[in-house]
Amino acid sequence: xxxxxxxxxxxxxxIGLLIFPLFYNGLKxxxxxxxxxxxxxxxxxxxxxxxxLMRTQHMKILDRWRNEAVRDxxxxxxxxxxxxxxxxLQNTCMDCHSNKSKFCDQCHNYMGVVxxxxxxxxxxxxxx
Numbered sequence: 001x002x003x004x005x006x007x008x009x010x011x012x013x014x015i016g017l018l019i020f021p022l023f024y025n026g027l028k029x030x031x032x033x034x035x036x037x038x039x040x041x042x043x044x045x046x047x048x049x050x051x052x053l054m055r056t057q058h059m060k061i062l063d064r065w066r067n068e069a070v071r072d073x074x075x076x077x078x079x080x081x082x083x084x085x086x087x088x089l090q091n092t093c094m095d096c097h098s099n100k101s102k103f104c105d106q107c108h109n110y111m112g113v114v115x116x117x118x119x120x121x122x123x124x125x126x127x128x
Contacts (some may be wrong), residue, residue, distance in 0.1 A: 033106040041096035048079045048092070059115070062089065089121055098124050 041047075047054050049061070065087040068074040077085045077092075085092050097103045100123055108115060 030110070033110050035097075035104075035106055036099060036102040038096060038098055038103075040098075044096060046081070047096070048077065048083070048085050050080075062093075062117070065089075089117060094124050100124050 049057075054061075065077065069087040075087050077087050079085065094100075104115075
Protein backbone atom coordinates (compact mmCIF):
# COMPACT_ATOMS: atom_id res chain seq x y z
CA UNK A 1 0.00 0.00 0.00
CA UNK A 2 2.36 2.64 -1.30
CA UNK A 3 -0.36 5.23 -2.03
CA UNK A 4 -2.11 5.07 1.37
CA UNK A 5 -1.36 8.74 2.06
CA UNK A 6 -3.31 9.72 -1.06
CA UNK A 7 -6.35 7.81 0.17
CA UNK A 8 -6.15 9.43 3.60
CA UNK A 9 -5.83 12.93 2.09
CA UNK A 10 -8.79 12.17 -0.20
CA UNK A 11 -10.89 11.00 2.75
CA UNK A 12 -10.03 14.13 4.75
CA UNK A 13 -10.97 16.38 1.82
CA UNK A 14 -14.19 14.41 1.20
CA ILE A 15 -15.27 14.56 4.84
CA GLY A 16 -14.40 18.26 4.92
CA LEU A 17 -16.63 18.90 1.91
CA LEU A 18 -19.48 16.92 3.47
CA ILE A 19 -19.45 18.82 6.77
CA PHE A 20 -18.72 22.26 5.29
CA PRO A 21 -22.43 23.27 5.06
CA LEU A 22 -22.87 22.59 8.78
CA PHE A 23 -20.05 24.91 9.76
CA TYR A 24 -20.95 27.48 7.11
CA ASN A 25 -24.40 27.94 8.72
CA GLY A 26 -23.00 27.82 12.22
CA LEU A 27 -24.89 24.58 12.94
CA LYS A 28 -28.16 26.57 12.95
CA UNK A 29 -31.22 26.14 10.78
CA UNK A 30 -33.01 29.13 9.37
CA UNK A 31 -36.09 30.21 11.30
CA UNK A 32 -39.33 29.00 9.75
CA UNK A 33 -41.38 31.84 8.27
CA UNK A 34 -44.64 32.90 9.86
CA UNK A 35 -47.24 33.22 7.08
CA UNK A 36 -49.14 36.49 6.99
CA UNK A 37 -52.89 36.21 7.35
CA UNK A 38 -55.32 38.49 5.57
CA UNK A 39 -57.80 40.55 7.56
CA UNK A 40 -60.57 38.07 6.72
CA UNK A 41 -58.53 35.14 8.03
CA UNK A 42 -57.72 37.04 11.24
CA UNK A 43 -61.42 37.77 11.74
CA UNK A 44 -62.38 34.11 11.30
CA UNK A 45 -59.86 33.09 14.04
CA UNK A 46 -59.90 29.47 12.85
CA UNK A 47 -59.36 27.62 9.60
CA UNK A 48 -61.23 24.51 8.48
CA UNK A 49 -59.14 22.55 11.00
CA UNK A 50 -56.82 23.56 13.88
CA UNK A 51 -53.62 25.43 12.96
CA UNK A 52 -51.29 22.57 13.95
CA LEU A 53 -53.16 20.12 11.71
CA MET A 54 -53.27 22.56 8.79
CA ARG A 55 -49.51 23.18 8.96
CA THR A 56 -48.68 19.49 8.75
CA GLN A 57 -51.57 17.97 6.79
CA HIS A 58 -52.91 20.65 4.43
CA MET A 59 -51.57 18.98 1.30
CA LYS A 60 -53.14 15.65 2.24
CA ILE A 61 -56.43 17.44 2.91
CA LEU A 62 -56.25 19.21 -0.46
CA ASP A 63 -55.41 15.95 -2.27
CA ARG A 64 -58.33 14.21 -0.59
CA TRP A 65 -60.63 17.15 -1.44
CA ARG A 66 -59.57 17.00 -5.09
CA ASN A 67 -60.20 13.27 -5.33
CA GLU A 68 -63.54 13.39 -3.53
CA ALA A 69 -64.83 16.48 -5.37
CA VAL A 70 -63.73 15.51 -8.86
CA ARG A 71 -64.09 11.73 -8.79
CA ASP A 72 -66.93 11.22 -6.31
CA UNK A 73 -68.85 14.52 -6.76
CA UNK A 74 -68.66 15.02 -2.96
CA UNK A 75 -68.17 18.79 -2.62
CA UNK A 76 -69.02 19.28 1.07
CA UNK A 77 -66.43 19.00 3.87
CA UNK A 78 -67.38 18.75 7.52
CA UNK A 79 -64.54 19.73 9.86
CA UNK A 80 -63.79 18.14 13.22
CA UNK A 81 -65.55 21.12 14.86
CA UNK A 82 -68.73 20.39 12.87
CA UNK A 83 -68.47 23.36 10.47
CA UNK A 84 -69.18 22.74 6.78
CA UNK A 85 -67.07 24.01 3.90
CA UNK A 86 -67.12 23.73 0.12
CA UNK A 87 -64.20 21.59 -1.08
CA UNK A 88 -62.63 24.31 -3.20
CA LEU A 89 -59.12 25.72 -3.24
CA GLN A 90 -60.29 28.88 -5.02
CA ASN A 91 -63.49 29.54 -3.07
CA THR A 92 -62.67 28.22 0.40
CA CYS A 93 -58.91 28.42 0.96
CA MET A 94 -58.04 31.41 -1.21
CA ASP A 95 -61.03 33.34 0.12
CA CYS A 96 -59.18 33.89 3.42
CA HIS A 97 -55.59 33.22 2.33
CA SER A 98 -55.56 35.34 -0.80
CA ASN A 99 -52.03 36.72 -0.48
CA LYS A 100 -50.19 33.84 -2.17
CA SER A 101 -46.68 35.32 -1.91
CA LYS A 102 -46.95 36.10 1.81
CA PHE A 103 -48.95 33.03 2.82
CA CYS A 104 -48.25 30.07 0.52
CA ASP A 105 -44.94 30.91 -1.11
CA GLN A 106 -43.04 31.77 2.08
CA CYS A 107 -43.41 28.29 3.58
CA HIS A 108 -43.15 26.40 0.31
CA ASN A 109 -39.89 28.20 -0.55
CA TYR A 110 -38.51 27.58 2.95
CA MET A 111 -39.29 23.86 2.65
CA GLY A 112 -38.10 23.65 -0.97
CA VAL A 113 -41.49 22.40 -2.16
CA VAL A 114 -42.99 23.22 -5.53
CA UNK A 115 -46.72 22.49 -5.32
CA UNK A 116 -48.62 21.78 -8.50
CA UNK A 117 -51.80 23.63 -7.43
CA UNK A 118 -51.28 26.38 -9.97
CA UNK A 119 -50.92 23.96 -12.86
CA UNK A 120 -54.73 23.77 -12.90
CA UNK A 121 -55.93 26.61 -10.66
CA UNK A 122 -55.59 30.29 -11.46
CA UNK A 123 -53.16 31.96 -9.06
CA UNK A 124 -54.84 34.82 -7.19
CA UNK A 125 -54.06 38.38 -8.25
CA UNK A 126 -52.45 40.18 -5.35
CA UNK A 127 -53.04 43.78 -4.39
CA UNK A 128 -49.89 45.86 -4.31
